[in-house]
Amino acid sequence: METILLIAYLIGSITFIIGLKRLSHPETARAGNLLAAFGMGVAIFATIFLYRDAQGAALGNYSWIFAGLAVGTIVGTLMAKRVQMTAMPEMVSLFNGMGGACAMLISIVEFDHLFHGATSASAGAATAGAGILLIILLGLIIGTVSFSGSMIAWGKLNGSIRDKHFPGGQYFNFALIGSVIVLSVLLLVQPSSANASIYFYSILVLSAMYGVMFVMPIGGADMPVVISLLNSFTGVAAAFGGFLYDNPVMLTGGILVGSAGTILTLLMCKAMNRSLKNVLIGAFGSTANKAEGEKSQGQHKEIGVTDTAVLMAYSQRVYIIPGYGLAVAQAQHTCHELEKILEEKGVEVRYGIHPVAGRMPGHMNVLLAEADVPYDKLVEMEDANQELPNTTVALILGANDVVNPAAKEDPSSPIYGMPILEVEAADHVIVNKRSMKPGYAGIENDLFFRPKTSMLFGDAKKVLQDLITELKAL
Amino acid sequence: MQFIQQHYDLITIVVLSIFLGIEVISHVPSVLHTPLMSGANAIHGVVIIGAIIVMGQAQSDNYLALILGFLAVILGTLNVVGGFVVTDRMLEMFKKKKPGK
Numbered sequence: 154m155e156t157i158l159l160i161a162y163l164i165g166s167i168t169f170i171i172g173l174k175r176l177s178h179p180e181t182a183r184a185g186n187l188l189a190a191f192g193m194g195v196a197i198f199a200t201i202f203l204y205r206d207a208q209g210a211a212l213g214n215y216s217w218i219f220a221g222l223a224v225g226t227i228v229g230t231l232m233a234k235r236v237q238m239t240a241m242p243e244m245v246s247l248f249n250g251m252g253g254a255c256a257m258l259i260s261i262v263e264f265d266h267l268f269h270g271a272t273s274a275s276a277g278a279a280t281a282g283a284g285i286l287l288i289i290l291l292g293l294i295i296g297t298v299s300f301s302g303s304m305i306a307w308g309k310l311n312g313s314i315r316d317k318h319f320p321g322g323q324y325f326n327f328a329l330i331g332s333v334i335v336l337s338v339l340l341l342v343q344p345s346s347a348n349a350s351i352y353f354y355s356i357l358v359l360s361a362m363y364g365v366m367f368v369m370p371i372g373g374a375d376m377p378v379v380i381s382l383l384n385s386f387t388g389v390a391a392a393f394g395g396f397l398y399d400n401p402v403m404l405t406g407g408i409l410v411g412s413a414g415t416i417l418t419l420l421m422c423k424a425m426n427r428s429l430k431n432v433l434i435g436a437f438g439s440t441a442n443k444a445e446g447e448k449s450q451g452q453h454k455e456i457g458v459t460d461t462a463v464l465m466a467y468s469q470r471v472y473i474i475p476g477y478g479l480a481v482a483q484a485q486h487t488c489h490e491l492e493k494i495l496e497e498k499g500v501e502v503r504y505g506i507h508p509v510a511g512r513m514p515g516h517m518n519v520l521l522a523e524a525d526v527p528y529d530k531l532v533e534m535e536d537a538n539q540e541l542p543n544t545t546v547a548l549i550l551g552a553n554d555v556v557n558p559a560a561k562e563d564p565s566s567p568i569y570g571m572p573i574l575e576v577e578a579a580d581h582v583i584v585n586k587r588s589m590k591p592g593y594a595g596i597e598n599d600l601f602f603r604p605k606t607s608m609l610f611g612d613a614k615k616v617l618q619d620l621i622t623e624l625k626a627l
Numbered sequence: 628m629q630f631i632q633q634h635y636d637l638i639t640i641v642v643l644s645i646f647l648g649i650e651v652i653s654h655v656p657s658v659l660h661t662p663l664m665s666g667a668n669a670i671h672g673v674v675i676i677g678a679i680i681v682m683g684q685a686q687s688d689n690y691l692a693l694i695l696g697f698l699a700v701i702l703g704t705l706n707v708v709g710g711f712v713v714t715d716r717m718l719e720m721f722k723k724k725k726p727g728k
Contacts, residue, residue, distance in 0.1 A: 169670050170647060176666045176714075177655035183718040186666050190711040193673065197707075200676045204683065212683025214693070221682065221697050225704020232705075233712035238720075244713050245665045252671050252706035258699035259677045262685070262692045284630035381664050387671045394677035396637060404637055405644050406673035412648030414667050417660060424657045508657045515658040522720040 161199030162402040168192025169406050173413055196402045197222075238520055239480040243310040246380045249387055250303030256296030256390035257357070260289045263397060264353055283341055285397070290337050292393035293353075294360045299386040301364030306380050309368070317369050329363040367433075375432045378421050382429075385414025424508050425571055453589065456607035458616065461548075461583055462623035468545035470501040472537065474574055475521065477511045478551015478586065482613035485524035488550065491617050492526065494624050504530055505537035505547075505574050507555035538575050547579035551586065551613050557598045568596060582606040585616050662717045669710025675703030 168188050175185025204212050212218070229248075236244045267286065308314035333356055340352040371379055388410030395404030422429050465471055473492070479485060492502045504526065510517045518531060532540065541547065549556055552574075559566035560573045576582050582605050589601065589608075600606055609616060631638065655663055678699035685692035 165673070169673075170651065173648075173663075173667065173670070174651045176663045177652055177659060179656065179659060182659060182662060182666075183715065186662075186669075186711060186714045186718060189666065189670055190707075190715075193670070193707055193711070196673065197675060197679065200679050201683070204680060206684065212680065214682055214685060214687075214696075217685075217693065217697050218679055218682050218700060221678075221700030222704050225701045226708045228701075229705040229707070229709035230712055233709045233716065236713070241661070241665075241713065241717060244709070245661075245668050248706050248709045248713070249668050249671075251702040251709070252668070252674055255672075255674045255678050255699045255703040255706060258695045258702070259674070259681055262681045262695050262699070265691055284633075377661070377664075381660075384664055384668050384671070387674070388667070391671045391674035391677075392641065394674050396634065398677055398680055399634075399637070400676060400680075401637070401640060403673045403676050404640050406670050408641050408644035409648045409651075410667045410671040412645040413652040414648075414664070416649050416652045417655070417664055417667070420652075420655065420657075421660055424660070515661045518658050519661070519717055519720050 155203075155205065158199050158203035158205075159401075161195050161203070162400070165192045165196030165402040166405040168195075169402075169409055173409060237483070238523055239477075239483070240311065241516075241519075242377055242380065243307050246303045246307040246310060246376075246383070249380060249384050250300050250307065252387040253296045253299030253303060253383070253390060256292050256387065256394060257300055259394055259397075260293035260296060261357070263289050264293070268349060283344065286341060286344055288393050288396045290340065290353075290356065292390050292397065293357060294333060294337070295386050295393070296390035297357055297360035298364040298367065299383045299390060301361040302368045302383050302386075303364075303380070305365050305368040306376050306383065310376055314369075316372055322366065322370055326363065326366050329359055329366065333359050333363065371432065375427075378418055378425075378429070378432050381414055381418040381421055385411045385418065388412075388414055427571070453601050454607050456583060456609050458609070458619040459623055461607075461609055462620050462627065464581060464583075465495060465500065465546055465548070465620070466498050466624055466627050468495075468500050470503065470540070470544045470546075471495060472503050472505050472541060472544045472547045472576070472579060474505045474507070474547060474549045474552045474556060474576060475510060475517050476507075476550065476552025476555060477516075478553075479613050480511055480516065480520055481551065482615075484550070484614035484617050485520050485526075487614050487617040487621070489521070489524040489526050491621055491624070492530070494621055498624070498627075502530065503532050503537070503540065505534065505541070505576075506531050507534050507552070507574050510552055510555050534572060534574055538578070541575055541578040544579040546581045546583060547576040549576060549582065549584045550617075553586070553598055554596060556600055557596060558600055558603075559596065559598070562599075566596065576600070577603065577605060580605075583609050585609045585611065585613055587612060662714055665710060665714040665717060669707055669714055672703060672707030672710055675700065675707055678703045 169192055172185040172189025175181035201218060305314060336352045336356050340349060368379055388407045392404050392407030392411060395407055419429060422432060479488060495502050504521060506517050521531060554568060556574050556576050557568060558577065560568045560571045563569060584601060584606055601608060678696060682696035682700050685696050
């Protein structure tokens with residue numbers, strides 16, 4: 154029995170490794186995901202039926218376990234199937250928080266076991282004392298931070314929580330970490346103290362606060378990086394569970410995600426040309442852009458739907474630059490329709506895809522692929538920048554920071570140094586936005602006030618539909 | 628320290644896994660960052676196994692363990708199932724555009 158369980162765990166660990174490897178190549182990604190899911194299933198069911206504790210007793214409470222699995226599966230599948238493509242990052246954050254909360258709850262129950270002596274997770278819990286307690290505490294702290302942080306990230310992405318800066322917030326955070334450490338040391342030194350429970354639950358509360366305070370000041374545009382970081386935290390929390398139960402699959406899975414997640418976080422930062430430190434301290438959208446905002450209040454020019462339609466119909470080449478605004482308006486299908494009509498009229502249509510357009514890297518590729526836009530029309534930033542000088546119209550749909558010339562020209566701008574789509578090289582720049590409000594990063598965009606630029610206000614979907622009607626009438 | 632002796636195998640696994648994780652990920656194209664993050668998110672759902680063990684060992688009169696364990700199983704399952712399904716949905720869209728290539 155024991156051997157079969159270990160083999161099942163081995164299968165789990167191997168599928169996680171191969172799954173992750175495959176997930177990092179476009180052709181094999183989907184199969185990799187399914188493989189890892191299969192391995193997870195094997196490990197879960199093997200645990201349910203084959204796990205024996207140190208005394209050789211099997212697990213009980215099957216009805217509870219299966220009820221929990223059933224509820225989780227149904228709710229999880231429904232949520233994941235129903236969520237719109239635009240809300241994907243939120244969903245990932247939410248699921249990540251669930252994992253963190255799971256690690257947190259495990260630590261609470263095991264702490265309770267340890268101190269009220271019902272059953273103990275590991276045979277040696279009573280004797281190993283400090284070591285086990287340390288693992289429980291680390292699992293608790295990291296799991297809790299990941300849980301509360303992910304909830305805030307989720308709230309921020311769906312717009313229910315706004316960015317907040319607290320004066321001296323950083324010092325407050327240091328104080329929080331400091332108190333968590335002090336309390337943990339106190340608990341570890343005197344595990345039998347009468348105040349043990351008070352220490353433990355204070356650590357829980359302070360960790361939760363830290364998660365909130367840690368994510369709160371970070372700008373929405375940086376959320377994917379934060380989610381990726383919290384993702385690796387949850388991985389580490391799961392790995393502590395592996396130590397707690399001497400469970401190899403929890404350990405490999407958790408650590409693998411912990412280290413891969415950290416690397417992924419750094420890669421994402423690199424794609425945006427920012428350092429992780431910069432992201433975490435939340436320089437984005439704080440002091441620097443205030444000065445920026447006051448500076449550039451020029452005149453902008455407006456253009457109507459009819460004029461835009463005429464201009465595009467007689468263009469050689471039109472470059473569409475999609476951004477989050479397109480995703481919010483769910484206008485990807487309408488956009489594809491516009492593209493087809495223009496192509497019928499002999500206009501060459503391309504999409505210029507910035508690597509971090511939208512709320513997450515690859516967001517636009519996913520979105521446009523959903524609308525069946527052919528793959529070869531999606532042009533990566535560097536190639537697009539070479540073609541833009543020979544382009545008649547650059548139509549910017551709900552993108553902002555990724556075309557902001559400040560990234561090239563203004564060293565004081567928080568996004569200075571980020572590669573952008575150089576739309577100004579085109580003959581005409583038409584920007585569709587709902588209003589003159591700055592983009593998600595909260596930075597004014599000088600592009601809107603440039604002589605080549607015309608603003609086409611309105612909801613992306615509505616405007617595109619009107620454009621289609623006009624084009625058909627031409 | 629006694630702890631290191633007892634858990635030496637596990638510590639070795641940790642060290643090797645760290646390097647493996649770094650190695651496996653280091654050449655991923657930026658289009659795949661999000662699905663990869665989501666896939667990794669589903670994988671750390673292994674924490675569910677801990678939740679199942681907690682639940683399975685809870686005594687029938689220990690309501691704290693029963694309730695928290697039950698919650699932990701639900702949350703862990705959400706993480707696993709939701710994570711894999713969302714990742715699959717994202718990747719499904721990448722698949723579609725291949726014939727067009």
